[in-house]
Amino acid sequence: MTYALEVEGLDKSFGAAPILRHVGFAAEAGSTTAILGPSGCGKTTLLRLIAGFERPDSGTIALAGRMVAGGGWTPPHRRSVGYVAQDGALFPHATVGANVGFGLPRRARTRSKIAELLDMVSLDPSYASRRPDQLSGGQQQRVALARALAREPELMLLDEPFSALDAGLRADTRRIVADILAKAGITTILVTHDQPEALSFADRVGVMSAGRLAQIGTPREIYSTPVDVSTAQFIGDAVVLAAHVDGQRARCALGDVPVSLSGVQGNARIMLRPEQIEVTPDGAGVSGTVVDVEYLGSEMMLGIRLDTENGVVSDRVTVRRFGATALTPGDRVGIRVLGEGVAYEL
Template sequence: MTPSLEVRDLGKSIDREPVLHDVAFAAEAGSITAIVGPSGCGKTTLLRLIAGFEKPDSGTIALAGRVVSGAPWVPAHRRSVGYVAQDGALFPHASVGANIGFGLPRRERTRSKIAELLEMVSLDASYAARRPDQLSGGQQQRVALARALAREPEIMLLDEPFSALDAGLRAATRRIVAEVLSKAGITTILVTHDQPEALSFADRVAVMRQGRLAQIGTPDEIYTRPVDVPTAQFIGDAVVMSAQIQGETAHCALGEVSVGATSVQGAGRIMLRPEQIELNTEGTGVPGVVVGVEYLGSETMVDIRLEAGVDAVEEQRVTVRRFGAGSIVAGDRVHSRVLGPAVAYPLD
């Protein structure tokens, strides 16, 4: 089956500074792909190239098997692409209905059609008469999505559309948008720097670093089996420590930890997620002292100085995530044990 979007060896420089290097990936029809990375990594430039706002220096972009980035060049308005910007980019002087109608052919700008599009994004038809400044941030983003959906695009591009919303509104708006796009079966590319957003919103996640795709895979693959330490540390909290790896076992400051089948042997590093380290006060596991506690409501981050461990040659500190309320305070003696396997990496 031909991918809905296929990017091959895409390169782009701005003011002679390379921004993208040989970026390649494909998105199947109806899928949602999140492109995540730190500011300046090139993710928004990539989105603009797909939209047709800019031309690549090298490589190709194909939509439903049709190359749109070569010769002849296919401009943005002739690509079946919807685009929702970070701030929604609604026309402030126009009503909601007029904003949505802008994306429709003149003959289709009817009350019933606009009401239908508002219903798609979970807004009542009465909102058509309001101005953008009479809406909440989440409502404005849903109107922007309705305007983009009016064109019946094959691909929807979302450029950090939830970043200006507060936490509660952001989560609710994200759920509504994901449901709308999934129901419509529209191939979607989301650009974000928010790791939890990428993991919860998308079927596949692409991690960008310095203009290159470091890894692309399912949210579970990206979180549990990151390709390298920088990717692991970007995509979530990570405990990284030195280890001696023999077979499928790593000997480290946390004792003997399973790493599964791995080609890494001898001196290396392992990565664990903080929730993989279990604390207890009954003496089971590696002893340590709590040196800091950060309360985050539903969870607590506990900083521990380990006192001993198999093959430990220097002081080791780890941060552990505990869910729910807890009574651990700085100065408490605790014991740590690892749940599940770590990921092994060679030394740099």
């Protein structure tokens, strides 16, 4: 298997504060990997180490089998790596054409080459004469991408490049950038704190927590079978309940729920996603009372307080329901579970 990037045992501290602790992963050539985590977890530091802007305290980084950190040192300009920062980092005093051409050797900064690079990022060549402040946020990010592509990198690093854009523009720009990089066959590493962005953009997702890589896998694996409760709750809305697991069944406030095979037995916690919990129209199943309704446009989130078998008020669960609902706080409902839960040790 050909890896464009191999990171192994990476540690980094600033002063007495550890930022990264024994981080390791590999990215196949042409793949897209998202590193997902909250602010301060170390994901941008990881990107800067790969780019060569910082040196690791220990561990190694290899690009296409060539050691660039840990077994020697290769400076950033010799790593064949493109880097797009959160704000694009365009030169405000320069035209778009000059910004794009900055990544090219002087003799290659021709009008036709600039036009070719702008076309790659779906911008008309006429934009070359504009200045960055005459562009929208999404256009500025595409200019920054064109500048990074000018060096014909083997690896592209994206440092939260869509976070400053509004929701609609962010989705459009993300889709355009993903298509451009996929067509060019460039291995890409995206760091983000946006869960839907990571899951929709990447072939593989790594979840970082407190400087460690907690889990890496396909978007489906990360969402459906997170490695622990904290990862589950960070990746998306999660319903976590106390349970007793016997074999592949868990007894909890939602009744008898099937769980995926994990080796967890006895007293435990189980995790379900809100879309796995369905309100039954006839009131059948476990009963409860609607306590709040959150309107989100195409979907609604229902907070439901479950009843125990003896009628005592019990756990509160969140149910995702698509489309409108006539339910209001105080309504009595029945609910049932779809699919399997994931069990975790206490």
